[in-house]
Amino acid sequence: MSLRKLLPAVLGTLLAACCGGAFAQVKVGVINSATGPIAVVGIPQKNSVALLPRKIGDVSIEYIQYDDASDPTQAVQLAKKLITEQNVDALIGPSGSPNAMAVLPVIAEAGVPMLAPVGTPAVVLPMDEKKRWVYKTTQNDSLIADAIVAHMKKNGVKTVGFIGFNDPYGESWLREFSAQVQKAGIALVATERFLRSDQSVTGQAIKLIAAKPDAILVAGAGGPTVLPHAALVDLGYKGKIYQTHGAATPDFVRLGGKKVEGGYMAASLMLVLDDIPNSHPSKKMAQGYIAAYEKIYGAKPATFGANVYDAGLMLQRAVPEALKKAKPGTPEFRVALRDALEQTRELVGTQGVYNMTPQDHSGFDARGRVMMTLQNGTWHLIPD
Secondary structure, three states: OOHHHHHHHHHHHHHHHHHHHHHOOEEEEEEEOOOOOOHHHHHHHHHHHHHOOOEEOOEEEEEEEEEOOOOHHHHHHHHHHHHHOOOOOEEEOOOOHHHHHHHHHHHHHHOOOEEEOOOOHHHOOOOOOOHHHEEEOOOOHHHHHHHHHHHHHHOOOOEEEEEEEOOHHHHHHHHHHHHHHHHHOOEEEEEEEEOOOOOOOHHHHHHHHHOOOOEEEEEOOOHHHHHHHHHHHHOOOOOEEEEOHHHOOHHHHHHHHHHHOOOEEEEOHHHHHHHOOOOOOOHHHHHHHHHHHHHHHOOOOOHHHHHHHHHHHHHHHHHHHHHOOOOOOOHHHHHHHHHHHHOOOOEEOOOOEEOOOOOOOOOOOHHHOEEEEEEOOEEEEOOO
16 A cells, blocks of 8 residues: 555544544533522532542543523523533533423433432422433432421421422422321411512511411522521511521521521531531541532532532443443433433432432432531531
8 A cells, every 4th residue: 555545544543543532522511500599509519510520431521511590591591502512411400490390391302311409309200201311419308308397296396387489499398398297297377488589578477477386497498598587586486497408508507697596407417517427328428528629619518519519429320331332422322321320229429328210310318318406506416
């Protein structure tokens, strides 16, 4: 063969050798709410992307990240962009429950697995063909409510009030909480709702207090969780006030100050790590995540960031299994990735241990939450 004919063949071989890794690259889209009303959730999630694995085995992982500004419409547009323009193999996000619900039909139609770091279980329940594409990295309301209601019953609560977001997060919580208190023999005597953007809930608080409940549950997320809690205290309410894991943020303590002292919450062990025994499987993982986050950002992360970190752990387990069946960038790979995620067993995360099944795409058990109370500006474990 002449040199003129040989040269293109040699160059082609070298090019394939140099660029072969590009064909084995997994693309992961990330949508968070780093700005807007859900920013207190979205910022630690955005920051946690820096801690996700850049290589799994011999395969490189590329993260393509966008901010949806806490807007469900933008979340949908960005999801479509990631799927059609970037051909992502998986999606992490969005940050908020309304945004995740809006994106669900898009990822299901495209056949792209979504790791959803959101509160509402409606993204995975009731299970159907669309929701088979979604895996949730946050505790389901039922798991958190179970701990809250058990604490209420143990402490003699006979009547309760409820105030929650007027959106999928709040509605999901109202359904779950109503069912559990009824089963426990506790009467739900008042129900109120509020918007994430509200500046006052005095009217709702007055109605709640008028019903004279022994305890009140606030079902919100991020900074807005402080508003009903503070209003109840300002109006002289003396009963117990409970929060969902949506209040598991430094802003709740910082903004609430003395008004949220003595509050109760069921949430991640991350908030009370010093009180958690070393035998808990997630303690070491949570400590490692917090240390890595602090090294980069100089502050401890809210638990919302851990939901994204755990998504990375799930991909780290699932990607090698999917690669056995197909190449990244193909529909076959995305199906294989979805199926591999469903086979997740005893995966230790920062907030609990995941065991996925075809019926359960959250996978947490009682190891995924603890009861705590706020004393002197610090959350403390309430032993079982």
